[in-house]
Each structure stands twice: as structure tokens, then as C-alpha cells.
Amino acid sequence: MNNGNQAETLRAVRAAVIALVATLFTGAVSGETILLNGATVHTATGDTLSPGDVLLRDGKIAAVDKTIAAEGATRVELKGEHLYPGLILLDTALGLTEIEAVRATADAAEVGEFTPDVESWVSVNPDSELIPVARANGIAYFEPVPEGGIVSGQSALVTVDGWTTEKMTTKTGVALHLIWPAMELETAPRGRARSRTKPKSVEEQAKDRRAKVQSTIEFFEEAKAYAKAKDAAANGKATPPERVPAWEAMLPYVHGERPIVVHANEIRQIKAVVAWGTTNNLKMIIAGGRDAWMIAGLLAARQIPVIYEHTYTQPNRDFEPYDVHFKAAEVLHQAGVKVVFSMGPRPFDAGLSRNLPYSAAQAVAFGLPESEALKGLTLYPAQLAGVADRLGSIDAGKEATLFATDGDILDNRTQVKRLWLAGREISLESRHTRLYEKYRSRPK
């Protein structure tokens, strides 16, 4: 064997190895037909099939039934396991933050009070180590949210695997984010004020608060006026206004075409938001929603959903029952409010995204029906993001994004075994599993 032949053989072997590795890495390719056989199928919309079959074809769910005869399909035996639609995490800093204390890695909060033309999805780091950690517990999509100021910018729905931000971004302009000004006043004596800056009197604080709320309301009034001027110009009734990027960004939101997610926790904030949003015919979603249960009936009547982020928040007032936030989701649900669960947009919680199902779990322990909890992790967030036609449940025609577990996804002990994104199996490996394997094999 001469050297040339040897080199050729090596090249062939290397090519074969690369092909093999590529297959292992990407798993099943989208074009393949796969039958997921015999798992308990939690569809999130209809009945749970126990057991059931799910047929995946061309990256979509082709069929869901008790049994499916699918000749030629690659069979994946999932007997004893559970299948869930991919979880959707709304209102998060995931992708925008890596290490909270390292400023160079922080891209979640921008300066400026009104920046509707800030777009979160352009800054998602596809190689963030936090993303594989989140997907290892079934999170398939997330909504990176810009923070900072009052109107902080717009969010998108992003998937947990992809080569670039463009490939990962499923839907841009999912919502505009409005961080409602704090309504609480510092009532402690000035000498003991929490704030390190010069403490203000209650009256001064109230004045500031009024000004902030007023500026928020006026910002939207101006955005509406701009939209009106554009419409008039379009009908040939006026000359078009000078193009302003911020006002352009506001158009679909003041027209009520896309939702405004208002971040509000305290009851006075939430009441103010409801009154203001209703008057202005805005499509509203409350995020945070700590005290939302107090006006559950009103929220239901106005059809305002709540992204509830406080299952695991201690009572805020001494006279509240210890389980006030454990029960809040059920209070809202009973009244007819759509409840979505989230960890919230704090950078600290981006790393804990994988714990999303446990917020819902605690609500179940305190009364929320389990089917509602699951919807609040899958179908409802898909609806709020405007993608329920293709995501959020295991139904024929939807994207084949689902995962298999060895138990109830709400239980802390449950292991996620496999995950498919649009029919493609994704590795559950992460920085955590790699370090685990490395140090588990450290010689004693």
C-alpha cells in the first residue's frame, strides 16, 4: 500500500466518522417519519392518552392516537415514559445574560425610559451555556425580554437550538414590554430610608409617581397620534409625518394588533394598568402579577391573561396567609383568567429556567388542576405569543416539538430523557452534564 492510497483511506474514514458524528449530533433528520410508541401522551389540549402513539413526519406531528400503524416509520419505544409538548418560557432574561455579576455578559437591560425600538432577539447568544441547561428539562422555546426604563422594547420567541440568532428566532415582535412605574411610597422615616440617594418625602414621591405615570400615558397618546397621522397620510388626507423609529415600532401595538406585556406586581399598578389599557383598547397581558388574584374577576371580565411569576414568592404583607402565592394561580383560574407560569426576567433566574415546571407544581399542590398547570407551561404561552397554531400541544399538524420523561414533569425527581425540536432529536448534554461526567470519573 503506497502513501497515496493510505492518505485516501484515511480521508474516507475521516469523512465517515464526521458523517457519523453529525448524525449523532443532530439525531433524526427532519424528513424522517418517526413513530413515538407507547408513552403516556400529555397532549395539553385533549385527553391524555395512556398509552398512545405519536407519528412525526417532516418535522410535524402527523398523527396522535391510541395506536397508529405506521409502516416504514422509525419506531421509538417509549413504554412507561411520558410525552409532553415542549415547554415555553415567557418573560425571561435567558439568552441575554450569562453571568449576572459579570457586567460584560449582561445584555438584558438597556438605559432610557422609552425605547420601543429595542429588539431583544438580536442579542441572544446562541452559545450561551444557560440554554442547553434549560432545554435539558424540556424547555423548547423562550421569550427573551428587554428590561430597563418604562417601555423597554420588544421581545421574540426563540428556540433552544440553532446555529445563529436568526435561525433560532421563531417569531419577532411577540410583544412590547411596559414596566409600569412603581406605585408604592416609602413610608419609613427619612433617616432610615432604604434608598441610598437623598430620601424624599411621601408627598414628593407621590408627585414623582404621578409624573411617571403621566409620561407613560402621554407616550402612548403620542404614539397613537403618530399612527393616526400615518393613517391619514395613507388615505391621502394629509402629508406623512416625519419618520420616527420609536413611533414606527409602536404602530402594531397601539393598533391593538400585538400584545403589550405590562410588568406589574402590586395591586395599585395592576388596577391602573387595567383601567388605562381598557380605555385605550390595548391588547394587554399582565406579567409578574403578584397581586393579580385580588382582582381576578375584573381580569377575567376584561380577558387579560396573567404571566404569573410569584408562586415561590413569600407573602408581601404580614397579614397575608402563608400560602397566598401558592394559591394565587388557582384563584385566577377559578375566576376564568388564563394563567401562564414564568420565572420572571431577573438575570438570576435565567440560570434557573429549568425550574419552570416547579412553579406550576406548587400551584397544583395548592389546588390548581394539573391540566391547567400543564397548559400554563405549553398551550397558553403559545397562545400569548401568537403561535398556538403550530406550537404548544401534541396535536396533528403542529410542530413536532416534544419531550419524553420518566415521570410527571411537575415532579422534581423526574428525568427528561429525550427531546425533539421540529422532529429533530436534540442532545440533552450541557455544561452541567459535561462537568458531572468529568468529575464523576475522577480517580479516587
Add this chain to the structure above:
Amino acid sequence: MVRIRDVVNSETENLYEQLAGGLTAANLLHGSANPIGGQNCVIKLRDGASPEELVFDAAPPGIKFALGENVKQSNWGEKFVTRFPQTRMGVRTFIANRFTAAQEYLAEWEAYRKKSALPPRRDLELDALGEILQGKRWIHCHSYRQDEILMLIRLMESFGVKIATFQHVLEGYKVADEIARHGAGASTFSDWWAYKFEVYDAIPYNGSLMAERGVVVSFNSDSSELARHLYTEAAKAVKYGGTPEVEALKFVTLNPAKQLRIDSRVGSLEQGKDADFAIWSKSPLDFETVCLQTWIDGKKYFDRALSQERAARREKERSELVAKAKRVAKVSSGGESAGEADSGTESFFNVSLEHQYDGNARGCLDEELLGVDRIGGAR
């Protein structure tokens, strides 16, 4: 030298909230701003008792130490660059120097006792470090990275000191054998990570990995919220690394008791031990479980069946107090609106000191009490 025992707040609603999550005892440690911190306090959650009566006197004294980013002021801002130590190298030197000083201090007292010298000047810090050298006070050390964990083990061994626990110890899994051989316990978070650079290698398998190599592992909370559901945290040891359920439960019962040297009294249901226990609707590791009752010293401190009634009672008391305050405010402001808050009303609405510094914004619900008009409604 700071002593947590001096500042235990027996009035806090926190005690009840913790009891409602099945918690019966806690090791109170302050923050981690200094390599050598203050003295800890182990309490039983005897809600309603005085601060002194909360203290669990069977627990031997302890002290908080800390290593890494916090003590070297890494995340304190640009102004904080001159206090020694600013590096992990300096942290070792600092601690070593103080222990050397404590040895000399003990020698001076010994000499005084033998009547060969004048009495040394009393030094509270060196008193405490001296107690550590004598095996009377136990170190609980905040730590993250494997190098600093190993550093403290070797440094303390050089002084003949055994460390009680490493706290957080998020890279403990990298030096589990060394921790086990030294005999220290590890009190870790179940799954926190990535909030600082030194916790970028923190993994949720930490507890399981350390336990597999013979370390006595517990899960801690570092948070009055998380302390309410240590049972869900324990369940994560089953998920990550497959710790058997009974062992996982020990992470929040017997193992912390061992680490605090109180396992002859609490931590398991055994004849002769204190009657400290919780009753659950299901296995505490099950997501649907609810804590029904919590007992300490054979006395019931929490009962879920009575919690609604308790909340209603507190709500009633509050509304009565608010009504009274409104009357008082009206009188003290000469019958005018309560807007001009005088010192009397201002202090009445004062939030408790504990709440003032916990980072949560709190305010009364009734904005009109402060003479502030309703805001944000339709124009």
C-alpha cells in the same frame, strides 16, 4: 465580633412561614463580606418564644468564614480595591495570620495562668479564634471554588483544626475526596449557578457527587423563601445524580443535624430524640405534597387546618388598627385630611426594621391614607 445570637428576631412572620414548610431548626449565619465573620446561632423555630428561647442550646458554638469573590470585594464596585485581601492568595494569608495571632493570644493567657506574665488584653475576635483552635467552636465556611476549598482544608489542618461545614461549596464535587478525608460536611445549594463567575462551574449534581464519595451533604437555602421548601430541593438530589430517596431526605434532616453536631437530639425519628417532626399529605419529595403539621419539642407550632382562621384573625386585627389609625390621624391633623402626616402617623405606618432592609418594597394598600389621589385611571 458580631454575634447573630444578639440580633435574633423572634417577632418575624418568617418563623410561621418556615414552619408551614416543615422546617423545625435553622443555622443562622450572616453575610459573607469578610474572611473571618461573626458567630452563628442555631435556633429551633419555636414561634412565639423570646429570642433567647429560640436558641437551640444543644448546638455547639460556630462561626462564619467566607472565601472568594465576596471577601475580595470582586462585585462591590470600582471603589473597593484597597482592603486586604483582594485576591484568593491574600485570603489565605489573612486567615493564617489571624490564627497565628490567636495561637500567641492563647499562649499569653496560658502564661498568665501560670503566673509568669501580666494578663493579656481581652480580644473578642481572638477569643473566638482561640475557641476554634481548642475545638470548642466550629467553622462554617462560605466557599465556591475548588482551590479555595482545598486551601482552607490544608490551612486549618496546619493549625490542627477540623472544619464543620463548607457552605454553598458549589465546586465541592471537584474535591469531594479531600473534603471527605478532612471530615468536613458540605451544605450546598441544590441547583443555583451562573450568578457570579465563581459559580459558573456549579452543577446540580454537586450534592449527589459529594455524597457518593462519602461527604455528609446537606442542602441549604440562603434565602427565607427557599427555606420554606427544602423538601422540593431534596427531591432534586434524586433527579440529578440519582441519590436514593432516603439519602436525599437526609440532605434536609439528619445530615444538617450531623453537621451542626446536634444529631443526638434532632434530625431523625428515633426513641430518645426531641419530638421535632412534620406531617405531610404525601412523601415530602412528591410535588403534590403539602405540609399539614409541624411540631417542635412535642408541641404543635403549625397546623394547616388552622392556618385560614389565623389569617382571617390577622386580617381583622389589621383592619381594626387601620380604622383606629384613621381616627387618630384625623384628630391629630385637626380634622383635616390625613395628608399632612405628622410624626405620629408617620411612625405608625413605619414598616418593621426587618422588612426595611430585606429588599422588598412594602407599602400599605390604602393609598388614600396618605392623602395621595388615585392614579392611572382613565382620563
